[in-house]
Amino acid sequence: xxxxxSVDRASPVPLYxxxxxxxxxxxxxxxxxxxxxLGNEIxxxxxxxxxxxTVRQAIQSLVDKGLLVRRRGIGTQVVHSQVxxxxxxxxxxxxLEAAGQRPATRVLRDTVEEATAEVAAxxxxxxxxxxxRVERLRLTxxxxxxxxxxxLPADLLPAEGADLESTGLYRLMRTAGVTLHSARQxxxxxxxxxxxxxxxxxxxxxxxxxxxxxxxxxxxxxVEYGSHLYRASRYSFEFQLLVRx
Amino acid sequence: xxxxxSVDRASPVPLYxxxxxxxxxxxxxxxxxxxxxLGNEIxxxxxxxxxxxTVRQAIQSLVDKGLLVRRRGIGTQVVHSQVxxxxxxxxxxxxLEAAGQRPATRVLRDTVEEATAEVAAxxxxxxxxxxxRVERLRLTxxxxxxxxxxxLPADLLPAEGADLESTGLYRLMRTAGVTLHSARQxxxxxxxxxxxxxxxxxxxxxxxxxxxxxxxxxxxxxVEYGSHLYRASRYSFEFQLLVRx
DNA sequence: CAGTGGTCTAGACCACGGA
DNA sequence: CCGTGGTCTAGACCACTGC
Numbered sequence: 001x002x003x004x005x006s007v008d009r010a011s012p013v014p015l016y017x018x019x020x021x022x023x024x025x026x027x028x029x030x031x032x033x034x035x036x037x038l039g040n041e042i043x044x045x046x047x048x049x050x051x052x053x054t055v056r057q058a059i060q061s062l063v064d065k066g067l068l069v070r071r072r073g074i075g076t077q078v079v080h081s082q083v084x085x086x087x088x089x090x091x092x093x094x095x096l097e098a099a100g101q102r103p104a105t106r107v108l109r110d111t112v113e114e115a116t117a118e119v120a121a122x123x124x125x126x127x128x129x130x131x132x133r134v135e136r137l138r139l140t141x142x143x144x145x146x147x148x149x150x151x152l153p154a155d156l157l158p159a160e161g162a163d164l165e166s167t168g169l170y171r172l173m174r175t176a177g178v179t180l181h182s183a184r185q186x187x188x189x190x191x192x193x194x195x196x197x198x199x200x201x202x203x204x205x206x207x208x209x210x211x212x213x214x215x216x217x218x219x220x221x222x223v224e225y226g227s228h229l230y231r232a233s234r235y236s237f238e239f240q241l242l243v244r245x
Numbered sequence: 246x247x248x249x250x251s252v253d254r255a256s257p258v259p260l261y262x263x264x265x266x267x268x269x270x271x272x273x274x275x276x277x278x279x280x281x282x283l284g285n286e287i288x289x290x291x292x293x294x295x296x297x298x299t300v301r302q303a304i305q306s307l308v309d310k311g312l313l314v315r316r317r318g319i320g321t322q323v324v325h326s327q328v329x330x331x332x333x334x335x336x337x338x339x340x341l342e343a344a345g346q347r348p349a350t351r352v353l354r355d356t357v358e359e360a361t362a363e364v365a366a367x368x369x370x371x372x373x374x375x376x377x378r379v380e381r382l383r384l385t386x387x388x389x390x391x392x393x394x395x396x397l398p399a400d401l402l403p404a405e406g407a408d409l410e411s412t413g414l415y416r417l418m419r420t421a422g423v424t425l426h427s428a429r430q431x432x433x434x435x436x437x438x439x440x441x442x443x444x445x446x447x448x449x450x451x452x453x454x455x456x457x458x459x460x461x462x463x464x465x466x467x468v469e470y471g472s473h474l475y476r477a478s479r480y481s482f483e484f485q486l487l488v489r490x
Numbered sequence: 491c492a493g494t495g496g497t498c499t500a501g502a503c504c505a506c507g508g509a
Numbered sequence: 510c511c512g513t514g515g516t517c518t519a520g521a522c523c524a525c526t527g528c
Contacts, residue, residue: 016497080464187454207435216324240428320493
């Protein structure tokens with residue numbers, strides 16, 4: 001393990017974080033081969049001039065990410081398989097942008113209306129409360145990919161409809177000071193109705209992926225309820241699961 | 246915060262784990278109201294006769310689970326929304342059993358064959374390697390729910406076909422000493438072919454949910470590749486996401 | 491300003507796995 | 510047996526928050 005590890009004590013970045021980042025990039029770039037042992041924590045601490053708990057904190061964060069495995073009496077090993085990110089709470093916009101698909105968005109609707117029973121339940125507000133309703137069509141390469149209908153508290157975002165054509169909803173929420181914390185999702189499938197089929201450019205009765213999601217901020221307040229339709233011929237959900245240890 | 250917290254130093258259960266379990270059950274049972282502050286770590290440590298790092302470890306594990314939120318200068322709060330478990334790497338059998346659905350399984354096939362290119366790639370073995378192929382039909386209340394096709398290394402499990410009718414595949418693997426670590430999944434949808442429709446009791450062309458999954462053990466070795474079909478009219482995937490902090 | 495969590499140290503003992 | 514990670518202690522200083 002002759003890795004060029006080092007920490008900068010003058011940096012405001014926590015020492016354990018500096019170390020975990022260096023280890024993570026070493027793993028990603030193959031400098032730490034899958035299956036190889038990391039060397040014991042005591043040596044690593046001594047070599048970097050850190051205490052053992054600090055080194056353990058760095059290693060533990062990578063274990064939590066699924067990049068390393070620790071075994072008593074054995075050591076710390078790099079996991080063989082390339083573990084990618086677990087499914088993230090990202091907007092489809094970010095997903096597609098990251099995939100280099102250059103997404104475009106057409107805002108079909110951006111209004112304030114009274115919450116239906118379904119929306120009110122999802123957002124934990126009384127039925128009839130004023131909520132903002134956004135409907136968008138997401139396109140890639142000029143072809144429809146998804147129809148997205150969102151409901152959010154009316155006061156959550158400044159009423160700037162134009163931004164939604166160029167920015168994902170979650171990015172706007174973060175800019176507005178909303179810290180996302182968790183979300184509950186349901187993924188299913190059904191056949192397209194005639195209007196849906198026409199909107200998405202599919203034949204009538206084509207299979208569609210459905211996704212309903214309620215997202216919560218870090219105080220547990222529901223900040224978004226979405227009910228989306230994806231063309232099954234052009235989209236699927238891909239994600240990584242880690243087994244709880 | 247007058248909770249009846251206590252730790253047993255004679256127990257082999259780690260102190261931080263005892264504490265986190267007590268806090269978790271207090272949250273679940275409502276003894277710790279959502280939004281309430283947990284009290285500072287120093288006091289808590291002093292009251293229990295623990296050191297601060299130990300208390301922090303207990304709290305941190307609950308933060309990782311999404312039950313608590315910490316803010317500098319504020320304190321530790323119970324999250325408002327009921328956070329349930331993130332999506333788990335469970336077999337459908339376990340899913341249904343937990344939901345009280347009394348699942349039944351019909352093993353349609355349990356053979357050893359040569360790996361196709363698709364299976365070989367997923368299991369990281371040379372094409373043509375001998376692999377075990379299992380096909381099952383999962384039923385609830387006498388109705389078909391899913392058709393599951395799995396491929397696994399031929400030597401992974403003892404060749405006991407009968408168990409598959411009464412036990413989930415993952416349970417069998419765990420019994421055989423396989424420690425699951427992670428999995429990569431893809432969820433999509435398509436229309437049922439005539440044979441699939443008949444098998445699942447759906448009309449031809451009905452929408453089906455598709456799921457492909459490769460599971461890895463803790464050394465990173467692929468231990469299972471599954472390609473499954475679910476009746477969209479009777480099944481959907483539901484899961485919780487936590488935003489990485 | 492006082493109080494909170496965030497980070498860090500330098501030790502200690504134990505449990506487990508392999509030689 | 511030795512080396513590994515797992516747990517734990519009793520302090521310390523810093524950064525951020527709200528008053």
